[in-house]
Amino acid sequence: MEFENSLSFARQLDQNDDLKRFRFRFYIPTEEGKELIYFLGNSLGLQPRTAQSYIKHVLDQWTRYGVEGFVKGKLPWLNYHDHLIQPLAKIVGALPQEVVVMNQLTVNLHLMMVSFYQPSGKRNKIICESKAFPSDQYMFESHLRYCGLKPEDVIVEISPREGEELIRTEDILAAIQENKDELALVLWGGINYYTGQLFDIGVITKAAQAAGAKAGFDLAHAAGNVILQLHNWNVDFACWCSYKYLNSGPGTVGGVYIHEKYHNDSSVQRLAGWWGYDKATRFQMKKGFKPVLTAEGWQVSSPSPVLYAAHKAALEIFEEAGMDALIKKSRLLSDYLFFILKKVNESYGGNCLKIITPGNAKERGCQVSMLMLKNGKKIYEQLSSHGIFADWREPDVIRVAPVPLYNTFEEVWSFGDTLQKILSSHS
Template sequence: MQFEASGAFARQLDAADELAPFRNEFLIPERNGRAQIYFLGNSLGLQPRQTAQHLHQVLDQWAHWGVEGFFMGSDPWLQYHDKLVEPLANIVGALPSEIVVMNSLTVNLHLLLVSFYKPEGRRNKILCEAKAFPSDQYLLETHVRQRGFDPADVIIEVQPEDGQTEITTAAILAAIDQHRDSLALVFWGGVNYYTGQAFDMQSITSAAHDAGALCGFDLAHAAGNISLQLHEWDVDFAAWCSYKYLNSGPGAIGGCYIHQRYHKDDSLQRFAGWWGYQKETRFLMQKGFVPIASAEGWQLSTPSPLLYAAHFAALQLFARAGMDRLASKGQQLSDYLLFLLQKIESANRGLLHIITRSSAKGCQVSILVPNIGKQVFQYITDKGVFADWREPDVIRVAPVSLYNTFEEVFLFCQYLEEGLAAASAK
């Protein structure tokens, strides 16, 4: 598409957008009666209008039935999980049996590493991206130490090349090949939280398997953002949060994918709890753990129906919109954003640098604004833009498909250019 840098053109794109009605399904923050430009779906997605209704349904059931709400009423909690797996499977490209909704992201990754980090002899290394989100860094550091290893000995970080912010696929594959005889696991992010770079997960998985290692992904910034085909790509495991692009609320329940080939693998170690015990005999309270023969076998504790309900409200919107359409619009939104930013970058040499490449991204675009970044960020905030500041000089924005518009992208860039002019003139 040939883009144009005008508000009229942006409004034309919105008029032609078949997903535009979904914006009305969300509560948009307002200030002085005016809707704000919310570009923070990569941090906390907005609240669907139906969330409160689904939460109240659980509360009413609790009030009416007490603990029997797990078994009684119009929507027994014991079967609530079954409503979540199919829409999630469509979002991440998996079989429903490969999906489990439980816990939070880092907890789930620790549990998955118990099963899928299997050091044997000199094959004990984990290869990961340098400067991953801190939780992943702390996760790996503490997990391998608990296994009796020194993180400095077994964790291999792949750095961007000198002067670059992104890690190329070629560099990742070269690192896998270089360490192929010592790798136990390749653990990577689907989309980098800082740069917005989307990684070639299919190629990474294939290379890891070719080297004799397992491969897993943190999809915190990928699930609900970009097209995923985890089963087709033969990914071993993955986990994600649901409060970002999946719009399921602060502290929302997380999710995991575990390839079906592991569902009946008795050789895998795992931490167990009674909610992962086979359903037919769970309430007999017998000794000896017998897992459910699906991804649900990795569950530990009784889940919260309230968290399920908030998640379900959002997943219904994804099911109606379709992940293919959402991913396509997300790409178009960020493509238009990059088109406008490139014009600003050309007109303001040295004041702004675009970090995110058009060839490997989702919704998020990251912008480097040296020296005057804080002033520019404050200017766009005062104009009603919700964006994200990352020290020392990066602004992250993520126009998302369900509730953002092309006109908002145009207005953001207008405010950004005004902010650059105001800050540089001081």
């Protein structure tokens, strides 16, 4: 499509947007009655308008039935999880029995390490991204020390080449090949939080498994943001949070995918708790752990239906919109953002910013990361004071995520227009 850098063109794109009605399903942050431009769905997704009533329903059930809320009322808490896994399985491309909603992301990564990182002799290496999210790095360090290993002996970090921002797939595959006799696990991000680069999960999985290792993914920035086919790609396990693109509330419950081939495999270790126990006999309170033979068998503690309720509210919107339609709009939105940013940059001789997110829409989600060549922090602060929510990542990146469920093309245009005005005040 031939884009134009004009308000009327952006409004035309909004008019033709089949998903425009979904914006009204969310609360958009406002200041003095005016809607602000929220490009931070990659940090905390916005609140579905149904979330409060769904949560209230859980609280009402508690008021009315006390503990019997687990088995009584319109949505008994004992089965609440069943309402989440079908829509989630569609979002991540899994079989419903391969998905479980539990805990939070870093906790789940530790639990998956217990099951899928089983160092044996010299086969103990882990391949990961050099700039993995800090929580993942702390997870690796602490987990390996707990296993009696030194992180520096075990972790093989892959970086972008000198002078490049993105990690090449060929370099990941070469590292897997080089370490093939010692490799136990490849644990990689689906999308890098800093650059917005989407990795080829299927190809990485195949290479890791061909080397005799397991392949797991942190999908914090990928779930609900890009098309995933975890089952078809034969991924061993994956974890994600639900507060970013899945719009289910701050610090809310996370999600895990575990390939069905492991559900009844007693050689796979796990840290168990009563909520992972066979549902039919859980309350007989017998000795000896007998797991549910699905991903639910990895649950440890009893879950919070309050958190499930907000998650349900958000997942229903995904069901209605459909991932294919969302991705189509997402690519158009971020392509338009690329176009607008290039126009702004060109008007300053290409000297104000460099986009480090891949240009090809198939290699990114909706996030676009701009490396600011000068006055970055100041420009970011000025954007904030103009009512634009983006974020700053040290040392010099502004991240902008136009989300297809609630952002508009007009907002993308306004962002460029505001940035242009800010830059002109600097020159």
